[in-house]
Amino acid sequence: MHAHCSILCITPPHMLREIAQNGTPVQQEVARKTLMASESFRAKRSAMGGMLAASLAATIIGGKERTIYDAKNGTSLPGVKIRGEGDPASLDPAVNEAYDGSGITYDLYMNAFGRNSIDNNGMKLNSTVHFQKGYDNAFWDGEQMVYGDGDEDLPVDQRLFNRFTKSLDVIAHELTHGVTQYEANLNYYGQPGALNESMSDVFGSLVKQYQHMQTATEADWIIGEGLFTSNVNGVGIRSMKAPGTAYDDPVLGKDPQPAHMSDYVTTIEDNGGVHINSGIPNHAFYVVARELGSFAWEKAGVIWYKALTDKLTKTSSFEDAANLTFQAATELYGSGSLEEQAVRTGWAEVGITIGAPSTNEGCLTSVLRVFGLAGSKR
Incomplete structure (x- = not known):
């Protein structure tokens, strides 16, 4: 263990x-x-x-x-x-x-x-x-x-x-x-930590969809459905379909999740924003599932599961995840397959290009160095 x-x-x-x-x-x-x-x-x-x-x-x-x-x-x-x-x-x-x-x-x-x-x-x-x-x-x-x-x-x-x-x-x-x-044992900080959170959202949503036998189109893609009382203006704690829209409440504040790399949040709080920036890979998975249709656990889920169990490492970045899920799709369904193209589309919609050089040493790491926290783990 x-x-x-x-x-x-x-x-x-x-x-x-x-x-x-x-x-x-x-x-x-x-x-x-x-x-x-x-x-x-x-x-x-x-x-x-x-x-x-x-x-x-x-x-x-x-x-x-x-x-x-x-x-x-x-x-x-x-x-x-x-x-x-x-x-x-x-x-x-x-x-x-x-x-x-x-x-x-x-x-x-x-x-x-x-x-x-x-x-x-x-x-x-x-x-x-x-x-x-x-x-x-x-x-x-x-x-x-x-x-x-x-x-x-x-x-x-x-x-x-x-x-x-x-x-x-x-x-x-x-x-x-x-x-x-x-499996990947993703470090709980920065982008690896956000991927850790995202994997939990992905498979958490798939379990709910599986229980209700919902297709990707029928699913609500809300994390924490039923968690809020009627006193809260919100549908859940996160939305994979539309990150940043799950709640907007005078007490809880507004959902801060981004859906695109252009809105990536650089922070030293929340272990480098693990619960915030997870909206980016969350939305990428949603798009892949939407593109493939039917039950999301049958293809999109299998691709993400293979990446989690066979490919991702403790320090994987979002770019790594994009390339490794693409690699998983290729191995599972073949080069040029619809599944491979769906993965490319999903990551492109959140601002990540398959095959681009990794930016794991990006702005977040630079900020953490200023505070003497670069490389720190929870």
């Missing part, structure tokens, strides 16, 4: 900071606590290293092995076991949503790509619900899934987030961080 002590969260830090600045006193407090809890748990995981790996992430060769735990609004993991593989449904909807969502994610990876769980070796799918009180996030901690309840304990008119198990693509997004951990 790869060493991986970061926790990878679904709610972008810039969104929580907006709430901490613009929300009501109650909303501000919840946002600050969520930010602090994530940092605290990240430090705790880093200190513990992989000590829990043997007990939590053991492999079961042969099929799905899901276990759902309840943290009882605490922070000790995994918590109290509530439901195991094959057990009857719980009276707790969060338990059932985590159980079903991890199962659907397993099914997509197995049926579309022949992958046996997170590590491709039957890894147990462990999830903990009811993490902390008022925790507006969900994360993959390197070994298991963890879900907060959002704002369910706040007055109705103060709620911004529903419980995080309600969104299937959130569940699949976070589990895909585990797949990436065992």
Whole structure:
């Protein structure tokens, strides 16, 4: 198992900071606590290293092995076991949503790509619900899934987030961080980090499409559908079809994602903008899926999966991803194929030309050097 002590969260830090600045006193407090809890748990995981790996992430060769735990609004993991593989449904909807969502994610990876769980070796799918009180996030901690309840304990008119198990693509997004951990293991900073986030969005969206048997045209391409309450002016936390349009709210702010390299955001926050600039490769994948039509997991997804598992490296840039997905399409479907052309079109629409020299040492790295952060990793 790869060493991986970061926790990878679904709610972008810039969104929580907006709430901490613009929300009501109650909303501000919840946002600050969520930010602090994530940092605290990240430090705790880093200190513990992989000590829990043997007990939590053991492999079961042969099929799905899901276990759902309840943290009882605490922070000790995994918590109290509530439901195991094959057990009857719980009276707790969060338990059932985590159980079903991890199962659907397993099914997509197995049926579309022949992958046996997170590590491709039957890894147990462990999830903990009811993490902390008022925790507006969900994360993959390197070994298991963890879900907060959002704002369910706040007055109705103060709620911004529903419980995080309600969104299937959130569940699949976070589990895909585990797949990436065992494959390309993309550094969680700058363009490699944005690719890490994008891979989770891509396969998170594919899991939702697979569950509903939606074609690329029928899909909404929204990440975090159902996560916001009716108090928020937004449809989700990101849009792969139209990055930058998912939400525009007086409390949460406006979706900052770019859809083109000309709008690339240079920042040292959010690990170099991993949740922001992921909009660029996200949109490239959407265009590829749109060009190919039908079910996106059948061709576009297979191309991206091959790139993730066989070609990308820890330091891959957007240009690398463009060239490597093109290479994957060529190997899978042949030179001059429609699939190859779709990949070329997808990346061209976001301002990246297949075959162009890599600009991995671009403006972001220059800025990071000024701050003495070039080459730093989470």
